[in-house]
Amino acid sequence: MVTGSTGRGRPTVGVFALQGDVREHLQALTAVGADAVGVRRPTELDRCDALVLPGGESTTMAKLARTFELLEPLRDRVKTGMPTFGTCAGMILLADRIEDGAVGQETVGGLDITVRRNAFGRQVDSFEGDLDFAGLAEPVHAIFIRAPWVEQVGAGVEVLARVGSAGHLDGRSADRRAVGRIVAVRQGHLMATSFHPEVGGDTRVHAQFVDLVRRS
Numbered sequence: 105m106v107t108g109s110t111g112r113g114r115p116t117v118g119v120f121a122l123q124g125d126v127r128e129h130l131q132a133l134t135a136v137g138a139d140a141v142g143v144r145r146p147t148e149l150d151r152c153d154a155l156v157l158p159g160g161e162s163t164t165m166a167k168l169a170r171t172f173e174l175l176e177p178l179r180d181r182v183k184t185g186m187p188t189f190g191t192c193a194g195m196i197l198l199a200d201r202i203e204d205g206a207v208g209q210e211t212v213g214g215l216d217i218t219v220r221r222n223a224f225g226r227q228v229d230s231f232e233g234d235l236d237f238a239g240l241a242e243p244v245h246a247i248f249i250r251a252p253w254v255e256q257v258g259a260g261v262e263v264l265a266r267v268g269s270a271g272h273l274d275g276r277s278a279d280r281r282a283v284g285r286i287v288a289v290r291q292g293h294l295m296a297t298s299f300h301p302e303v304g305g306d307t308r309v310h311a312q313f314v315d316l317v318r319r320s
């Protein structure tokens with residue numbers, strides 16, 4: 105642990121801030137008891153106990169991380185146990201394997217999953233639905249925006265949520281291929297969701313992550 109600020113106190117949780125939906129994550133993390141800070145450079149990452157990789161555009165995020173010399177430090181920290189939560193593009197960045205990635209697309213890696221980018225179909229830009237989520241008493245209303253899904257998980261990966269596990273999907277999302285797809289996972293200190301838990305004011309998934317940070 106870098107700052108020693110975990111335990112019962114407020115852990116410092118960074119949000120990768122070179123691209124993506126940073127502000128909503130900072131608000132959600134603050135609401136559940138973390139000191140939330142934007143991370144744009146390696147010295148800022150050094151001060152964090154944990155990190156969120158937000159939604160955005162995974163190819164751009166990886167390129168910017170390389171340009172700003174954050175990619176290798178991120179790989180090191182994830183490999184050496186920093187709790188990290190990837191949402192949407194952040195899930196892609198954490199994945200060890202990508203289907204339908206851009207040519208030469210780099211990831212941070214560490215999470216033993218295969219993700220399919222833009223998996224729900226290119227014309228279905230976004231949709232919503234209720235999901236049962238492991239460890240949460242009530243379903244989560246999940247917002248998907250050009251989201252990936254998880255094609256395959258390794259032996260150490262726990263599935264936290266699947267599409268269509270509670271209620272119905274809204275609108276054009278009623279694509280039968282989507283039902284049953286894995287959209288949230290955990291592997292030790294790593295968590296990832298295909299959807300955007302930072303949108304809509306429900307902070308239970310962030311609370312689950314900050315609990316994980318406190319226990320690490």
Ligand code: GLN
Nearest residue numbers: 159160161162192193250
């Ligand atoms: N489709 C984007 C990507 O491939 C992810 C979209 C999102 O994060 N909302 O990176």
